[in-house]
Structure formats: structure tokens, C-alpha cells
Amino acid sequence: MASNEETVNHEPPDEAALNEEASRELSAMLAEAEQTSGATEEDADDDTPLSAPQSVAERAAVIEALIYVSDEPLSVKAIADVLKEDKQVIVEAVAALAQEFNARNGGLQLRELAGGWQFATRPEYHEHVRAFLKTRPSAKLTIASLETLAVIAYRQPVTVPEILEIRGVQSPSAIKTLLDKKLIVAKGRKETVGRPMMYGTSKEFLLQFGLKDLSELPSVEDFHDLSGGL
Amino acid sequence: MSEETPDAVEERGPLKVAGAVPHIVADDNTDDLKIQLGEFEGPLDLLLHLIRQEHVSIYDIPVARITDEYLRYLRVMQEMDIAVAGDFLVMAATLIELKTKMLLPRDPTAPPEEEDDPRTELVNQLLEYQKYKAAAQMLWSRATVEQAVFKRAEIETDKNNPEVAVGLFDLLKVFQDILARHKEEKLLEIEREEISMAEMLERLRNMVMSSGELNLRVFFERAGSRRELVLAFLSVLELVRTTEVKLFQRETFGDIIARTA
Numbered sequence: 376m377a378s379n380e381e382t383v384n385h386e387p388p389d390e391a392a393l394n395e396e397a398s399r400e401l402s403a404m405l406a407e408a409e410q411t412s413g414a415t416e417e418d419a420d421d422d423t424p425l426s427a428p429q430s431v432a433e434r435a436a437v438i439e440a441l442i443y444v445s446d447e448p449l450s451v452k453a454i455a456d457v458l459k460e461d462k463q464v465i466v467e468a469v470a471a472l473a474q475e476f477n478a479r480n481g482g483l484q485l486r487e488l489a490g491g492w493q494f495a496t497r498p499e500y501h502e503h504v505r506a507f508l509k510t511r512p513s514a515k516l517t518i519a520s521l522e523t524l525a526v527i528a529y530r531q532p533v534t535v536p537e538i539l540e541i542r543g544v545q546s547p548s549a550i551k552t553l554l555d556k557k558l559i560v561a562k563g564r565k566e567t568v569g570r571p572m573m574y575g576t577s578k579e580f581l582l583q584f585g586l587k588d589l590s591e592l593p594s595v596e597d598f599h600d601l602s603g604g605l
Numbered sequence: 606m607s608e609e610t611p612d613a614v615e616e617r618g619p620l621k622v623a624g625a626v627p628h629i630v631a632d633d634n635t636d637d638l639k640i641q642l643g644e645f646e647g648p649l650d651l652l653l654h655l656i657r658q659e660h661v662s663i664y665d666i667p668v669a670r671i672t673d674e675y676l677r678y679l680r681v682m683q684e685m686d687i688a689v690a691g692d693f694l695v696m697a698a699t700l701i702e703l704k705t706k707m708l709l710p711r712d713p714t715a716p717p718e719e720e721d722d723p724r725t726e727l728v729n730q731l732l733e734y735q736k737y738k739a740a741a742q743m744l745w746s747r748a749t750v751e752q753a754v755f756k757r758a759e760i761e762t763d764k765n766n767p768e769v770a771v772g773l774f775d776l777l778k779v780f781q782d783i784l785a786r787h788k789e790e791k792l793l794e795i796e797r798e799e800i801s802m803a804e805m806l807e808r809l810r811n812m813v814m815s816s817g818e819l820n821l822r823v824f825f826e827r828a829g830s831r832r833e834l835v836l837a838f839l840s841v842l843e844l845v846r847t848t849e850v851k852l853f854q855r856e857t858f859g860d861i862i863a864r865t866a
Binding site (some may be wrong): 497524528544 | 647648650691692732733734740742743747752753754756757759
């Protein structure tokens with residue numbers, strides 16, 4: 376074991392002098408601030424009307440900025456409210472913006488997700504992004520949970536006995552897991568004997584599976600295996 | 606797959622189990638470990654596999670053969686001491702019943718249209734399940750792609766930080782007040798004398814050398830601070846390592862003594 380610890384000698388910096396200097400600077404800054412600003416916090420909420428976008432290009436730019444800043448997928452309605460424009464105008468504007476933006480074929484895509492629009496990285500570059508963020512793929516669902524989720528997604532609202540009938544096997548832990556992960560929610564009780572609880576998918580489901588809405592799910596009939604086991 | 610009953614091997618060759626070796630998986634939410642034989646999620650899953658394995662059509666299942674394969678599989682599971690889930694047993698019973706129904710002679714007087722194929726219900730259930738099995742696969746693929754997609758981190762806004770709605774002006778003012786107060790306080794600085802590792806080693810050597818023996822408890826009690834205590838302990842270890850001292854006890858659980866080696 377090498378002993379590399381020396382007794383430390385503290386040379387006290389000339390703190391008094393430093394304090395003096397800081398104090399002087401501060402006073403100067405404060406004096407200047409008091410002079411120039413008439414603004415206080417109350418002004419933040421003033422209702423000066425936003426200037427309406429002057430052109431198609433400007434509108435597209437504003438929409439782009441809003442979508443970028445929004446933490447959650449931004450709905451057309453929300454954009455229309457801010458711009459105070461007709462919803463249909465916005466729908467077309469966003470569609471055009473998305474087409475133009477995605478044609479870049481860059482690292483980002485503008486996509487529809489869970490009822491709104493969002494900027495996100497393209498999946499092709501996930502390795503580098505992950506390396507940078509130092510994240511690892513999170514745990515996937517078990518097959519039992521996925522099958523249960525599939526039944527719920529396509530047949531919602533659906534009860535546990537109905538799920539059992541389709542899958543042929545009980546899996547109470549699957550339902551619990553899906554509830555814990557907020558992928559499914561209870562949607563009331565079925566008015567039959569026993570009044571069993573019905574389940575449906577949630578917004579979180581759309582987010583985690585990259586869906587803009589339930590209609591984006593491929594038709595379940597498409598999964599009909601025509602080979603019939605041969 | 607290690608154990609197979611000798612007759613099974615001779616009759617039909619090794620039992621093909623999807624996914625090869627049985628493996629232990631952790632249950633989603635409990636602390637139980639389950640043994641998963643192959644990759645079957647239930648009796649329907651197993652049946653679909655057997656149908657494929659036997660190269661038969663799902664629309665014309667040879668019930669007797671499939672039932673025999675199914676029961677053989679359950680037997681293997683039981684031989685491996687794996688508890689078979691109730692649902693598998695229910696299906697076994699269903700298949701056996703189906704098998705007997707298929708063996709019953711058809712009523713010659715009944716018109717052909719009225720004959721129900723007893724397999725219909727099972728076939729429909731299998732077809733239905735197959736759809737959702739494929740759908741589950743689709744979901745898995747979607748989730749995989751989605752995990753490869755990232756959105757930017759959250760932007761801090763006033764909404765997120767309601768407490769930090771303070772302006773720079775206020776912050777400067779507070780800081781100025783603190784500085785002013787600070788000027789008035791007189792600070793007393795006490796310099797701490799810190800012993801170094803080298804010095805601690807010397808101290809230990811001297812103590813052991815001077816009396817030939819040193820009670821470690823006494824040595825540790827001399828330490829003035831936690832840091833010194835740690836250094837003292839390390840010094841003891843070091844001197845033992847370099848065989849400069851030897852440690853012993855006069856009695857079990859007695860004080861540890863250090864002695865020159």
C-alpha cells in the first residue's frame with residue numbers, strides 16, 4: 376500500500392477582498408437592473424393577441440415549433456386553439472409539414488402517435504442513440520401478457536372469462552401486469568350474471584406500441600393462417 | 606432433453622418439444638420459479654404445435670393421433686415432475702371425449718346436413734386462438750420498433766417548476782444581503798492536524814517495537830477521529846502483510862495482541 380497522503384496545508388484565500396469585490400459588482404448589477412426593467416412577473420400573463428401567421432410557410436413553421444416544444448404528442452385541436460384557426464386548415468398543414476419533413480430522410484421523423492403529432496428519432500439509429508443516452512432496452516412483456524393484451528386490444532371491452540375462452544388458459548398475473556403497466560384500464564362492468572369487470576386498452580398502450588389510434592391495428596382477420604397447420 | 610422413457614424413444618423417436626430444452630422462468634409478479642417446457646402458453650398453443658408437427662390440416666384433425674400425442678406430452682411433463690396446469694388437463698379430457706365421439710357410428714337414417722362434426726367447436730377455438738397468437742407477435746414487433754424510437758427530454762417550463770418563478774432581480778437581492786451579513790461575521794479558522802498513513806504506520810511500529818507486544822484495542826482507542834481509526838486498522842493490516850508483526854490471542858475471544866514477528 377503506497378502512502379500517498381500528505382498533510383494538507385490550507386492557504387486561506389484572501390476572502391475579505393473577494394467579498395468586497397463581489398459586493399461591489401452586485402450593487403452595480405442591481406442598480407442597472409432597477410433602471411432598465413419596468414417589468415415584473417405580473418406581465419407574464421398579459422393578453423396581447425398573437426399575430427396570426429402571414430403565410431402558409433409561416434404557419435408550417437409555427438406548427439413545427441409547437442410540436443417540438445410539446446412534451447406529449449400534440450393534437451391538431453390543441454394547435455388549432457393556439458393559432459385560432461380552423462381545425463381542417465391545421466390538419467392539412469400538419470400533413471403537408473410531415474410529408475416535407477419526413478422526405479428529408481434524416482435522423483428525425485414527424486409522426487402521428489396517440490392522437491397527436493410528435494418528433495422522434497428514426498428506429499434505424501437506435502444503437503447510437505442508446506449508446507449516447509446510456510439506456511438499455513426495457514423488459515418486454517411475456518407471451519402470456521402479450522396474448523392477453525392482443526385479445527383485449529381487439530375485443531375491447533372484454534371480460535376475463537371471455538379472454539380465457541379465447542386463449543384457453545388462465546393467466547391472472549397477465550391482467551395484473553398489464554394493469555400495473557397502465558396498458559389496460561377497467562371500463563365498467565358487463566351487465567350479465569356476476570357483473571364481471573370489462574377491460575380495454577389505454578393511451579399508454581398507444582404510446583408504447585407506436586399507434587396513432589386503435590384503427591391503426593391491422594385487422595385481426597388478416598392473421599388467419601390460411602395454411603391451416605400444413 | 607435428457608430423460609425419455611425407453612419405450613417412447615423406440616416407438617416414435619425422440620419427442621419433439623418446441624423450443625428444445627425446458628427452462629426455468631420467473632413468474633411475472635410472484636417470486637415463484639416456473640418450469641416452462643417448450644414455449645407453450647397453454648393447451649391451445651400445444652395443440653397448434655402438435656398439428657403442425659404431425660403435418661395435418663387443422664380443418665381435418667385426426668383426433669385419435671393428436672390426442673395420443675397430446676397425452677404423451679402430458680406424461681413427459683409428469684415424469685419430469687412438472688405440475689401440469691389445470692387447463693392442460695381440461696383439454697386432455699376434451700380431446701378424449703372428442704376421440705370417443707368420433708368413434709361412435711353415425712346415424713345412417715339422419716340426413717347428411719344434420720350431422721355435426723364434433724370437432725367443429727375445437728377447430729373454431731383453435732382458429733380463433735391462432736389469430737390472437739399472431740396478433741400478439743405483431744404487438745411484440747411493434748413494441749420492439751417503438752423501443753428503438755426516442756423523443757427529446759422534457760423541457761423545463763414554469764408549469765413544471767412553480768416554485769422557481771423568481772426573477773433574477775430577486776435572486777441578486779438575496780445574494781447581496783447574504784454577502785453583507787457575511788462581511789460582518791468574524792471567522793475563526795482552526796486548522797486540523799491530519800495524520801498521514803506513513804505517520805500511522807510509524808506510530809504502530811514504534812508502539813509494537815518498544816514493548817515487544819501491543820494490545821490492538823489500546824492502539825485503536827488512541828485514534829482521535831474516524832479517519833484515524835480507519836488508518837490505524839489499515840496500518841495493522843499492512844504490517845501483518847509485510848510480516849513485520851504477528852497477531853495472536855491469549856484466549857478465545859480475548860484481546861488481539863500484535864507482536865514483532
